[in-house]
Amino acid sequence: MVKMSDVAEKANVSKATVSRVLRNPEAVKKDTRDKVLAIIEQMNYQPNILARHFRRSQTNTILVVVPNIMNTVFSHILGGIEHAAGENGYRVLLANTNKQVEREYEYLDHLKQRQVDGMILLSARMDKNVLTEVMKQFPVVLTADYLEGVAIPTVTIDNVSSARTATEHLINMGHSRIAHITGPLHLLVSQDRLKGYRQALLQNGLAFDNILIQEGDFSHESGYNQMTKLMALEKPPTAVFSANDEMATGVIKAAKENGLSVPGDLAVVGFDNIKLSAIYDPGITTIAQPTFEMGKKAMELLLEQINGIEMGKRQHVLENELIIRESCGANFKKNG
Amino acid sequence: MVKMSDVAEKANVSKATVSRVLRNPEAVKKDTRDKVLAIIEQMNYQPNILARHFRRSQTNTILVVVPNIMNTVFSHILGGIEHAAGENGYRVLLANTNKQVEREYEYLDHLKQRQVDGMILLSARMDKNVLTEVMKQFPVVLTADYLEGVAIPTVTIDNVSSARTATEHLINMGHSRIAHITGPLHLLVSQDRLKGYRQALLQNGLAFDNILIQEGDFSHESGYNQMTKLMALEKPPTAVFSANDEMATGVIKAAKENGLSVPGDLAVVGFDNIKLSAIYDPGITTIAQPTFEMGKKAMELLLEQINGIEMGKRQHVLENELIIRESCGANFKKNG
DNA sequence: ATACTAAATGTAACCGATTTCATTATGAGT
């Protein structure tokens, strides 16, 4: 393996000059630079990146902590991160936690040991104080999740207002008995979507019926099960706002099996706008999370920190959008 | 930052001994070892991993080259890789190529520069000779794709036989006019699935009608469009084997819109067994690719290479399975 | 030409662990 000193020798310059040609070309006279570059080319010299990382204690690598890569939402955010990282010469190290806090803690060591230059969390289950301590010392960004009372840079969407939009859409369609199937209520996202649902009802002077709120776990099956319960009510709902798309498919399936037509007898709105919602029959009206953009933005915020640029806003809320398809009854033709 | 020499000093031993305690404990007397360990604990010493990587020119990191992380099949394989990697103390660096060959080539440099200890490709678009050259020097495994005439360790499923199984299933259900919507035919996977389809027809003495073979691109829309074409035929098919699940949903959608019931008037079989196929209405009969296992196996093969273990088989073909749901008409109850 | 400043290059220390080789301690066997 040809190394920098070999190049230096052949070019009749010092290692330092070769190094400068590579990392700080303006500091070298054009003649010298060209000469060195030619030799580099000729000898097919490739710098030893590990030596560089070691010396500079910088790796041009960031760590992305994901609860579960196999989840579409996360893999799309990851896509956005990867994209922005690549554009800026950074590499992405993957950390799948399988939702285990311990693994979050484990990966913290990568930061502390400077194996990576920064970290993007797609879920923060760890202790707030620990995280606060970490973010004081290292570049960290949180996205797709948030924590109250932690001044960590965050990229999210406004789940409350989105849920409100979704629910209001159903209200505007003339529904007054609207059920909500929530996500796991220990998650802030789920609580926020529930909050938005509540707000929409109240602001529109609608009665608020606790029996219409059922907790799911974001799975198809839970949507199916909770909907089955809802249909058994004396006064079943005429519309359902499901906290994600996958549960919405369960809702629709249960409704159909019960002889209800969607959207004829039951209007459904989901959340996330995963591919599935466009493909499903009927197409599911849903709130589109700008997942790719979230990832991209998160990476940009991280870069600002890494480069020591003073950040203005720390909390970034991205716009989301109501995508109207068939399941809510507002549109019987569109495909989306 | 406390370093190894600090520990050595405090423990009254040499750096070498501290290093041995960490990397090769058996080589140190128990007394010394315990003493050093205690000091390490006490001083909260963390070895500088970058220095280690540099010195050993080994990173305990592998590179995974993915055409598109946002694709479920790939993200699941990635899940398997990540799992096996983690279990063996390896980290996963993500390389999304967006299907661009140039990016595959770019990432080759990571290997050559020893920034990673090995590479798993989920798609090989690069030149065969280049790849052959690379795999002679570095640990490489290919999965989810394969190349003819390259002796690279590969983990795949048998697309030909799986497609045959899928098609035969439709034949067994009494169909004789079976269409096939293929994937992009420049991909080996697509060609293989087509081959299997052909074999099934021939082996069962069925007429082989070219008009029933339509090329799609794995998207929902293409399934929809090709099915629309097929239904316009004088003698339309009574069954369709779609080269993936997403296109199968398009097929079903087109059929429904045309007043056909699935499976009543049209039987459909897909491929991949992505979550969607279980959730869709009707549930889609499909071939299950053991994606997670493929990833796991690929990582294991890579580890063997990294550790210099002589590999027996180089080509690993994993078992796949026909998952029977509603869309083929064999089962009207199951949910899957 | 001279002095002085700025640009260009060189020298050498340095990052921190790993590992080879030499040296010393330990223990078994007679």
Added chain:
DNA sequence: ACTCATAATGAAATCGGTTACATTTAGTAT
């Protein structure tokens, strides 16, 4: 007690760039 093999430890070189600082070269102004 003595020899010899083996285990345990230490000293020092090494991995290959980067960078602070010193030195030389070039350029400008007078």
